[in-house]
Amino acid sequence: MALSNPTATLSFKCKIDSYPSKQNLPFSSSSRQKLNTPHLVLQETDSGKWRNMVSFFPGFLTKGRDVDSLKQELYETIAPLDRGAEATPEEQQLVDQIARKLEAVNLVKEPLKSDLLNGKWELLYTTSQSILQTQRPKFLRPNGKIYQAINVDTLRAQNIETWPFYNQATANLVPLNSKRVAVKFDFFKIANLIPIKSPGSGRGQLEITYLDEDLRISRGNRGNLFILKMVDPSYRVPL
Secondary structure, X not given: OOOOOOOOOOOOOOOOEEOOOOOOOOOOOOOOOOOOOOOOOOOOOHHHHHHHHHHHHHHHHHHHHHHHHHHHHHHHHHHHHHHHOOOOXXXXXXXXXXXXXXXXXXXXXXXXXXXXXXXXXXXXXXXXXXXXXXXXXXXXXXXXXXXXXXXXXXXXXXXXEOXXXXXXXXXXXXXXXXXXXXXXXXXXXXXXXXXXXXXXXXXXXXXXXXXOOXXXXXXXXXXXXXXXXXXXXXXXXXX
């Protein structure tokens, strides 16, 4: 997203949408979220109890297979789309439909309390034009990998762009609920060399709609979709 400051020319944008009144900006208590399984109303007889258990576990296993199948379908659909830059409106709609199916079976109900969120994530797909920059010639767009790192214990986030610009941005996160954060960017680095302090206008919101150990789906407050995969769970965002 563009900023009304010396970073306005950066092709690297924070991976969230800014508030409409602002200029455009991109973005458990245990290591695994507890599974909230439905309460089983067991009959008093042993045979009734057994029937309930038998009916429950196949359903649970089927749900797990469905998640794996949806994830595989999602990866295969976005693979040829150049992070979304080559996606047609029909392909964008298909990706969104698969993402919504995964969001509907998300087991991590409070992602901002989950250690699964910690670490460095690679951006696989987005609909954000402030990141894709499709109006530019391809050689002037970010062509290398783009990462976003989050640490829930320090409420810090970082966006990292690689080839050819190597720009970075760091931000403070302010939880709004168990899924959504306000993002306030405080520091930019051009070409990984020139530091620039944010003038305070860089902010937006991000909602984490699906999370597991290797996949994260997020949506910005203007509706843009972000799909990321985990690459380094040990990574720490600079304070």
